[in-house]
Amino acid sequence: MSGGHETPTSAAAIAADREAFRVFLREHNLPATAQRLAIADVVLGTDRHLSADDVARELRAHGARAGTATVYRTLEVLVRSGLVVERDFAEGFKRYEASRGIPHHEHLLCTMCGRVTEFRDERLERMTTLLAEAHDFSRQRHRLVIYGLCGACRRGPSSSTSGMHHGS
Numbered sequence: 793m794s795g796g797h798e799t800p801t802s803a804a805a806i807a808a809d810r811e812a813f814r815v816f817l818r819e820h821n822l823p824a825t826a827q828r829l830a831i832a833d834v835v836l837g838t839d840r841h842l843s844a845d846d847v848a849r850e851l852r853a854h855g856a857r858a859g860t861a862t863v864y865r866t867l868e869v870l871v872r873s874g875l876v877v878e879r880d881f882a883e884g885f886k887r888y889e890a891s892r893g894i895p896h897h898e899h900l901l902c903t904m905c906g907r908v909t910e911f912r913d914e915r916l917e918r919m920t921t922l923l924a925e926a927h928d929f930s931r932q933r934h935r936l937v938i939y940g941l942c943g944a945c946r947r948g949p950s951s952s953t954s955g956m957h958h959g960s
């Protein structure tokens with residue numbers, strides 16, 4: 793009954809995003825600096841929901857350097873380009889995820905480890921439409937974040953590799 797799904801991101805999709813970002817920079821007369829491209833690579837190259845701090849950490853891990861201001865400014869440009877979506881889960885900071893082809897989806901946020909899980913469920917989509925109609929409301933969009941504890945945090949560190957796996 794869980795609507796979890798994974799959308800493996802192909803290397804081709806990531807490459808297309810990177811190229812689209814270069815085009816966006818060129819069209820807006822913004823220099824395609826090594827720093828900007830490195831920041832874009834971090835965010836566009838993952839399916840995770842990264843904070844600006846996460847991005848800075850990833851950059852350092854790859855031997856690249858970029859000041860906090862540059863990270864924030866580049867994230868802003870990425871959001872303006874439509875390639876990246878900004879998420880506010882009321883954690884006191886924003887997170888960023890590549891928008892590439894993601895259909896509308898909801899989030900589960902673990903308040904202990906900060907892991908974000910995505911899900912999509914047609915029943916929820918229908919329900920929000922019905923609820924809106926019941927309130928004489930024309931639905932445009934909605935967002936849902938479920939806060940709680942992920943399975944790994946609930947079970948504790950000792951059981952991280954246990955658990956049943958079904959094939960596929």
Ligand SMILES: [Zn+2]
Pocket residue numbers: 902903904905906907941942943944945946
């Ligand atoms: Zn957790």
Ligand SMILES: [Zn+2]
Pocket residue numbers: 841889897899910
């Ligand atoms: Zn997401």
